Amino acid sequence: MNRQEIIRQIKSKRSFLCIGLDSDINNIPKHLLDFDDPIFEFNKQIINATKDLCVAYKPNIAFYESMGVSGWNSLQKTLDYIPENIFTIADAKRGDIENTSNMYAKAFFKNMNFDSVTVTPYMGEDSVTPFLEFKDKWAIVLALTSNKGGLDFQKIESKDGKQLFEKVLETSQTWGTDKNMMYVVGSTRSEQLSEIREIIPNHFLLVPGVGVQGGSVEEVAKYGMNDECGLIVNSSRGIIYASTEVDFAEKAREEAKKLQFKMDILLSEKGI
Numbered sequence: 221m222n223r224q225e226i227i228r229q230i231k232s233k234r235s236f237l238c239i240g241l242d243s244d245i246n247n248i249p250k251h252l253l254d255f256d257d258p259i260f261e262f263n264k265q266i267i268n269a270t271k272d273l274c275v276a277y278k279p280n281i282a283f284y285e286s287m288g289v290s291g292w293n294s295l296q297k298t299l300d301y302i303p304e305n306i307f308t309i310a311d312a313k314r315g316d317i318e319n320t321s322n323m324y325a326k327a328f329f330k331n332m333n334f335d336s337v338t339v340t341p342y343m344g345e346d347s348v349t350p351f352l353e354f355k356d357k358w359a360i361v362l363a364l365t366s367n368k369g370g371l372d373f374q375k376i377e378s379k380d381g382k383q384l385f386e387k388v389l390e391t392s393q394t395w396g397t398d399k400n401m402m403y404v405v406g407s408t409r410s411e412q413l414s415e416i417r418e419i420i421p422n423h424f425l426l427v428p429g430v431g432v433q434g435g436s437v438e439e440v441a442k443y444g445m446n447d448e449c450g451l452i453v454n455s456s457r458g459i460i461y462a463s464t465e466v467d468f469a470e471k472a473r474e475e476a477k478k479l480q481f482k483m484d485i486l487l488s489e490k491g492i
Contacts (some may be wrong), residue, residue, distance in 0.1 A: 221307050221335045222356045228277040229305060230449050231492065234484035237476060238276035238309065238426070240456025241266065241298065242283050247461055259287075259294040262468075264301055267423045269469040273480040276452050277302050278309040278426075289369050293355070299332060307452070309360065310323070315340035315347045322350040329354045336360050338404060338426075341388050345395050352396045359401050363388055364416070366406020366429035374424070390420045398422040402452075405444070406435070412466055413443035421446060428454040434453050437479060443487040449492055455479060 230236050241263050245253075248262040255261040267277070279298060284291035302308055314324040314337060321339075328337045329351075336358035341350055352358035362386040364374055374385040382390075391401065402424040405416055416425070425444055429435035430453050435452055445451055455475075463471035 223424075225305075226275065226307055226452075228450050229307070230487070233272065233275055233480070234487055235273055235275055235480045236449050236451045236453055236483055237274040237452040237479050238307075239266070239270055239274045239454045239459055239476065240311070240428070240454050241277055241279040241460065242456045243294075243460065244283055245277075247288065247464070249466065251466060257294055257297065259284075259291070260297045262299075262460075263294070263298040263381045265294065265437050267298075267301060267453075268474050269473040270459070270476045271303055271306060273473070273476045274306065276307040276309055276454075277366045278311050278454055278456075280312055281312040296332060297453075297458075299334065310334040310337040313338050313340050313362065315343055315352075317343065318346040320352060321347050321351040323351045325354065335401070338362065341392055343451065344451055346394075348392065349395055352400050357398065357400065360426050361388070361392055361401060361403050363403040364412065366435065372405070386415075386419065389416065393401070398424070402426050404428065411443065413440065417444060417446065420450075422450070424450050424452060426452050426454065428456075430455045430458070431445050437482050441490075445486065447490070447492075449487060449490070453483075454480075476480070 241260050243259050245259060248258060252258040252261050279295055284295040285360045299308060310328045311470050314320060315399045328334045337351060338360045339351055341348055341361050348359055375383045377383050405413060405425045405427055423486055427440050459472050459475045
């Protein structure tokens with residue numbers, strides 16, 4: 221999916237919502253365990269209930285690969301079920317030496333046909349560029365994450381006073397463009413989005429952490445939205461686990477609708 225297609229979806233749906241399909245067999249409603257593939261059935265009902273409210277789905281790969289072959293099968297069926305006009309993100313956080321990254325890129329882009337994959341940049345250019353060689357595919361580079369441990373390294377200052385995440389943003393811009401590379405910036409770091417926008421004014425930002433982790437979509441939009449929106453804001457547990465009863469899909473839709481309603485207002489205020 222190319223940049224203009226993503227922007228069109230944002231405008232038509234009045235939403236920049238991404239729903240994280242962090243589907244855990246231990247947390248899904250118990251009645252689904254009677255199905256042959258409980259994880260896929262859970263995902264399918266979530267997708268049916270929310271596909272008109274979001275522009276992206278983001279399966280966290282760990283929840284699937286932890287189940288072995290059956291998990292990979294559930295993931296592929298989920299990916300095949302997602303409508304073609306919705307952006308798909310493999311939240312895999314891959315990144316290794318060039319020949320290994322090339323294999324990761326083939327796995328997610330060629331074999332599974334995801335639109336994007338999250339990548340770690342800390343092994344440098346050759347660990348990321350293999351993901352940038354596929355037409356209309358995206359590398360989503362980790363920059364400033366919302367987890368507590370993200371502060372252990374990402375904000376270390378160098379001698380010139382720049383923090384590590386700023387170095388990542390500045391250096392990685394030479395590897396790709398705003399048409400094939402995005403960045404992960406956690407919503408609990410929203411106060412720094414203005415600084416980030418000074419470095420990368422045009423790139424899309426994937427912003428996790430809204431909902432259970434305490435991030436605010438209003439704060440994210442205030443500091444991070446650009447003239448084309450430039451945001452994909454993710455909520456996972458706050459939507460998909462809104463209920464663990466038979467009504468789980470209906471409750472997920474209610475939570476997604478609350479975020480989409482806010483996003484519609486924020487887009488209108490920006491003139492989008």
